[in-house]
Amino acid sequence: MSEKPAGSLPLPGRADVLDHAAELILETWRSFDAARAGRPMPGERHLALLSEPLPADPSDAAPALDAAADVLDVSLTQARPRFFGWIGGSGLEIGVLADALMASHDVNIALSSGAATLLERQTVCWTGEFVGFAPGADGLMAAGGTVSNLTALTAARERALPGSRHHGLANHSMALYCSAEAHYSVRRAAEVLGIGSAGVRTIAIDGDRRMDPIACAAAIDADRRAGVVPVAVVATAGTTLTGAVDDLAALAELCASHEVWLHVDGAYGLPAAATALAGHLFAGLHRADSATVDAHKWLYLPKACSVLLVRDRAALETAFTHDESYIPHSGGEEIHPVDRTLEYSRPLSALKLWLAFRVHGARAIAAAIERNLRQARLLADLIRADPRLELLVEPQLSAVCFRHLPPPHVPAQIHNAALAEAIADDGRIMLAAATVDGVPCLRACIVNHRTDENDVRAIVEVVLDLGERVARTGPQAVS
């Protein structure tokens, strides 16, 4: 069949270009199968390419794709098996193909879009079932955990103060309650919603770094007495820093008795609810009003693919439904997905999660998460077993905070901050610098389907190697 692309911007030889792109993707996947020795940095060639002016004239697609692949190869990616830095998905291969197919169709899920709308709903239901959210729950996909949290809290604000979407807060003070180690997106939501970051009550954490439910109840009672309207309790199911899971059952009980919305920010940790190893940590989740799960974190999918689960779809509709002349609602009745969220144009990001569930099956996905949990335990064991290392927090999920103990004449605080920089420059592994209770440390978060036991052992090897060099020579000499 001859290839004759139509339209004003044809892609010459598109079938060959597609074969070429497929070859590049395959090469990329192969390069991720095993760790590479270091991290190549952008060179003269890349800097020259990336300072070129706007191209006015066409160029062949195959070399342009090669140039793109070359740039990406010297970029930091979370897909490599020894990336333990921030919490990010590892580019599951079926998700990559789903993204290409999704972008080709380019459905706008803002509006009722036939089968795509049904697919999004099915994917949300599957995700709810996977993590054990309220049966029959609803929700939608969002651009990220930050947006999912904001969307849920917008619905919570409207429930707490009906009409606030139209009239504003009308001199009411409002408050949100979350763990002192909740993600910044909670504070950001408070700022955007007019609650203000001063209205975020950061509740003390216990010895397991979980929000203290009694202190939370006391804060709600004190606010009510002072005329402040409680909007929601935001439980964290897997804090970004240490992976601590708040006591969801106790918080659900508290929210039921105090008639406050319970949102669970499980952007990072909630997928672990599907495992035998950690499932018990999430008891009580089914009682939450809403929950965030980022499939672009621990369900391994490429960014961005967040799922917002809600118990009562009507709460989203009350907060977001509108009627504009450019998005008619036939007879004023038809509800479009845009009537349940703050985003307008949305890609069918559900497709990659839907395909991941279909192709791998929920059981294998849960097993991959469980493998990461065991790897985190292995890392904690290796750290505990070595007197040159100190485990700062017992891992509940897959985040491990620890530090290297230098010889007595070197201050451990300065040493570990310098070590984090040396590790980043070295490039064999990627860890994050972090601070736990004011102590600078290293943090590994294992949310990668490619990571194996040798990759985990490499963390200890590299930290000891560079730790000793930094202690001996100082950070400048190592980098």
Ligand SMILES: Cc1ncc(COP(=O)(O)O)c(C=O)c1O
């Ligand atoms: C607990 C938690 N909530 C929310 C977020 C924000 O997610 P996103 O980066 O997808 O907006 C993160 C990001 O790491 C997180 O760890």
